[in-house]
Amino acid sequence: MSAVTPGRCVKVRVPATSANLGPGFDTLGLALAEYDELTVEALAPGELDIEVEGVGADEVPTDESHLVISTIFYALQQLGFDKPGLRLRANNTIPHGRGLGSSGAAIVAGIVAAAGLVEDQQQVSDDTLLKLATTLEGHPDNVAPCLFGGLTIAWVTASGEPRSKKLMVDRGVSIVVLVPEETMSTSVARSLQPSQVPHADAIFNLSRAALLVAALSQSPELLFESTEDRLHQSYRAAAMPKTKELIDDLRAEGLAAVVSGAGPSVLVLCDDPADRLRAAEIAKSRTDTTWTAYLTAVDIQGATVEEVSKQTVSPSA
Numbered sequence: 001m002s003a004v005t006p007g008r009c010v011k012v013r014v015p016a017t018s019a020n021l022g023p024g025f026d027t028l029g030l031a032l033a034e035y036d037e038l039t040v041e042a043l044a045p046g047e048l049d050i051e052v053e054g055v056g057a058d059e060v061p062t063d064e065s066h067l068v069i070s071t072i073f074y075a076l077q078q079l080g081f082d083k084p085g086l087r088l089r090a091n092n093t094i095p096h097g098r099g100l101g102s103s104g105a106a107i108v109a110g111i112v113a114a115a116g117l118v119e120d121q122q123q124v125s126d127d128t129l130l131k132l133a134t135t136l137e138g139h140p141d142n143v144a145p146c147l148f149g150g151l152t153i154a155w156v157t158a159s160g161e162p163r164s165k166k167l168m169v170d171r172g173v174s175i176v177v178l179v180p181e182e183t184m185s186t187s188v189a190r191s192l193q194p195s196q197v198p199h200a201d202a203i204f205n206l207s208r209a210a211l212l213v214a215a216l217s218q219s220p221e222l223l224f225e226s227t228e229d230r231l232h233q234s235y236r237a238a239a240m241p242k243t244k245e246l247i248d249d250l251r252a253e254g255l256a257a258v259v260s261g262a263g264p265s266v267l268v269l270c271d272d273p274a275d276r277l278r279a280a281e282i283a284k285s286r287t288d289t290t291w292t293a294y295l296t297a298v299d300i301q302g303a304t305v306e307e308v309s310k311q312t313v314s315p316s317a
């Protein structure tokens with residue numbers, strides 16, 4: 001086993017993501033320009049110092065079970081490095097439990113931080129980053145866009161290796177995400193999925209998912225038709241009725257609204273930027289919960305990591 005150099009310090013930025021995008025269950029994902037930012041410094045083994053600001057600051061653990069920390073330890077072990085001490089400073093803006101990839105972002109942050117901490121000794125390939133992140137997340141559709149940015153198509157090879165292809169999104173696509181007060185557990189949402197679906201529904205989703213790639217990359221006028229889905233949203237609707245009702249309202253107005261990831265947020269893909277405000281107004285008019293509108297954009301960079309300094313930084317930095 002090798003050792004991370006004490007004092008090595010990296011700064012990491014990871015985007016929010018929206019997975020599924022309607023028909024692309026566990027396959028399609030989009031990186032969004034909302035970010036968690038972290039600084040991670042290697043300390044002497046045994047030391048641990050965690051401070052979190054922003055979203056979840058009062059809820060996330062500040063011990064080894066913190067998702068970024070446990071991920072760094074896992075990734076370093078997989079890369080053949082001993083467990084170092086760590087100082088973590090996190091500033092979170094990605095909402096938790098809302099279907100915007102916060103856990104995938106924490107996992108990706110830990111993976112790229114680990115890669116950055118060992119970069120002077122070992123280069124880590126994109127395939128390895130994706131594999132480590134997918135192993136922890138369970139499915140690749142959030143971690144792929146979080147790592148690489150843009151629109152990603154993710155798949156798992158016959159031998160179990162996750163892979164992804166990144167595409168750029170057409171400039172004519174604009175985005176609003178509507179985030180409710182309520183949360184939704186991904187594992188609960190996944191438990192509502194049937195193990196088998198009718199063949200006709202599989203064909204329905206295949207056609208829409210293929211069309212959606214074309215709509216997002218070159219033909220935004222096809223967004224509405226291409227965001228139809230029969231594989232997951234209807235099965236989960238009873239667990240998030242307010243989300244279903246808002247999506248029904250938005251789609252009745254011709255807006256391409258879908259559940260973001262496992263919900264309960266709503267992603268609206270627009271081919272006219274003015275439609276974002278229209279969607280936000282429709283959400284505002286609902287009285288069953290408060291929907292916060294994020295008029296956001298596609299992130300094209302994905303996760304970034306840079307070395308800050310090889311000197312020990314101040315604990316208050």
Ligand code: HSE
Binds near residue numbers: 020026186232
């Ligand atoms: N594809 C995943 C799901 C995304 O819908 O369960 C949420 O992690």
